[in-house]
Amino acid sequence: MGNKNKTISFRVNEEAFDALSEIAEERNISLSAVFRDYVDSLVTHDGKVRVVPEDSTRARDGDDDDFPPTVEVSKSFVREHERLELEAEHLREQLDEQKAYIDHLRSQTDGEDEIGDVVKLEELDDDDEPYQLG
Secondary structure: OOOOOOOOOOOOOHHHHHHHHHHHHHHOOOHHHHHHHHHHHHHHOOOOOOOOOHHHHHHHHOOOOOOOOOOOOOHHHHHHHHHHHHHHHHHHHHHHHHHHHHHHHHHHHHOOOOOOOOOOHHHHHHOOOOOOOO
16 A cells, blocks of 8 residues: 555664764764665665765865755654654555555455345335235
């Protein structure tokens, strides 16, 4: 149906973990957001992402602008965004469960075409004799 988030896990040494934690802290985002950003840029650029020192990009461009460009976002905004993503995922799962339940109920009612004593009102009007149950 929709896009489901998948979990990737791997191991890094303690030194790399500490460096990544510092990057996340400097950017004021979660450690998982650092990885999501990296994965998003890999996917966007078809796996052709190269890490270059900031000094070499400034010297080449000749601009005094910061590289990479940054935007300040409050931590509460990031947390609220993550909370809403989780809530949306939960609601999608509930919707899938409800659709599955509806399909289950439909499959049950499809098999019950012959119910037994069903009296249609149109048939009662056509008969001169009274209809008796039982």
